[in-house]
């Protein structure tokens with residue numbers, strides 16, 4: 001059958017002088033009785049506009065169709081293509097092959113998750129942690145009739161933490177996640193902060209129960225690698241430290257203030273300013 | 279070989295996952311991991327300084343002779359070596375701590391977020407002032 005689409009790999013117009021690069025890819029095929037992962041080298045064309053994911057797609061389409069990996073959007077928004085590239089957690093659709101030239105470029109599954117096959121990891125632990133932090137707006141009061149408006153300042157308060165794409169690069173980067181599988185982890189805590197800092201939310205104290213524990217914020221020792229790894233500049237490490245500060249203030253307040261005065265954690269949203277009408 | 283015949287009990291519904299063990303020396307693999315372990319370790323030296331100062335206070339409380347014995351003990355080359363190492367770790371502890379402070383603190387002045395460099399700068403300034411006061415007390 002004739003190819004309907006032009007074969008992009010045959011187009012040598014953008015090939016760099018170097019020509020090819022080796023991808024050293026982790027393989028794990030339990031269905032074939034393999035007990036441990038192995039690596040396999042593939043020679044692929046080195047093109048200026050190719051990301052590691054394009055290299056994997058080239059392998060899958062032209063060299064070895066048995067390779068398994070996850071991807072979807074190719075534009076850094078779905079969060080499914082996270083892998084270790086030369087040992088660093090990366091979105092493979094954003095990591096350009098030329099940055100790893102002359103190679104070989106090592107591609108491994110994300111660390112701190114069990115491997116199902118090749119580059120595909122099992123993410124159940126993460127999926128079970130996320131809902132524990134109650135990532136939704138908690139408010140006893142009935143919702144307003146129209147929109148629930150916010151000032152730009154109120155939105156700016158939590159916007160950074162709402163940019164998370166659940167790519168789990170931060171879980172792969174965090175040694176605490178590797179050492180303690182029950183640690184809630186960077187993205188989940190940043191997500192809790194996203195709701196805590198939302199002016200429409202009243203759930204700070206609800207979340208504090210789950211988060212102010214050894215497996216929540218106090219498990220974090222501020223290694224800071226989650227923030228380095230995050231492709232969306234969420235700064236989960238910062239979120240956790242802010243949380244620690246407000247949790248500490250909160251328990252201090254609980255100690256010295258009567259119950260009625262214990263409102264929002266200290267890092268709560270800025271009050272709307274005058275003339276700042278929604 | 280079909281999927282179910284494969285050794286190791288692999289089935290369609292229960293794939294055998296591979297769990298990578300955490301290497302014992304995971305913390306030497308990356309500079310930030312090493313810095314983190316060193317920061318954790320430095321708290322031992324912070325505790326040592328606290329103990330050292332408490333001993334000093336106790337010696338002062340017990341009078342002239344005890345104070346002199348404390349000074350002789352502190353002048354012992356081994357204790358000096360320990361204190362030099364401890365000083366290094368405590369300075370490392372303080373500097374990494376101050377550099378991390380802006381990430382943990384959100385300070386507002388007149389509705390504006392204070393820039394991170396000012397928060398770190400404020401910490402260093404406080405450190406300098408405190409050190410100056412201590413030096414002044416010691417020299418005065």
Ligand code: SF4
Nearest residue numbers: 164165167168170230
């Ligand atoms: S916080 Fe960043 S690194 Fe972690 S899952 Fe979200 S987007 Fe990915």
Ligand code: FES
Nearest residue numbers: 073074079081093
């Ligand atoms: S493929 Fe969607 S983030 Fe990379």
